[in-house]
Amino acid sequence: MKSLKEKVIRYILFVFGIVSIIITVNIFLILIKESALFFTHVSLVEFFTKKQWTPLLKPQHFGVLPLVCGTFLIVFFSSIISIPIGILSAIYLSEYSNKKVRKVVKPILEILAGIPSIVYGFFALNFLTPILQKLIPQTNIYNALSAAVAVGIMTIPTVLSLSEDSMQAVPKSLREGAYALGLTKFEVVFGVILPASISGIISSFILAISRAIGETMIVALAAGSTPKFTLNPLESIQTMTGFIVQVSQGDTAKGTIEAQTLFVVAMLLFIITLLMNVLSRYIANKFREEF
Incomplete structure (x- = not known):
């Protein structure tokens, strides 16, 4: 039975x-x-090299670089927030806090991952942007920086949770052996624990970046819808996911080249996310430590 x-x-x-x-x-x-x-209407060269993206306006231009640039602008600034805060929080919870603090603080921080992204979008637009405009007057109402900060806050739990789990998986015997050799707490953490758990930590970084690449509602609400090839985070931009939202609203006729841009951008986003996940798996396997 x-x-x-x-x-x-x-x-x-x-x-x-x-x-x-x-x-x-x-x-x-x-x-x-x-x-x-x-691609029967648009060449690969134009799609991947031109810096103008106006498929819904006349004259039409199909250079995807502004969308890619906007997407990675969000990824870069969100990573500056999520990776340092996430890894340092993981180090504290794993190596410095006691069990009672860990049981309370970690679930609270992981709640951030459960908040709907549209809430983060309104938070960025109505709270972060006014603060940025006071600090930096030339900040646009819709800008990449406030959206990136919100995405960074949202992806902190991804880095924290996976990194802390990796550190907790390091055997206690390694810690005790390091202390027996006379190493300080700082030297044990950064010389033994982090190298031993590096595969999980790097994987958490890549997964957080992947989530930032695929984030939709925050950038659609706070970053704007201006496809612009710029490195200035204070300006309005458009990401690949933001453009998909714009085209998916139902105003574009099915079967037209305008509608097909939705699929080609989605395909590019699919490939980038897939490559990031493959890279994460490769790194995890390459640097995996068997205890």
């Missing part, structure tokens, strides 16, 4: 695994099909 139950559970799990694979493959095929139609 027990063997029969295990077989049933195994088949159920297999079916769900196959369904998820089929869904992913279908999404990929749809993106490929529509992107191929797009």
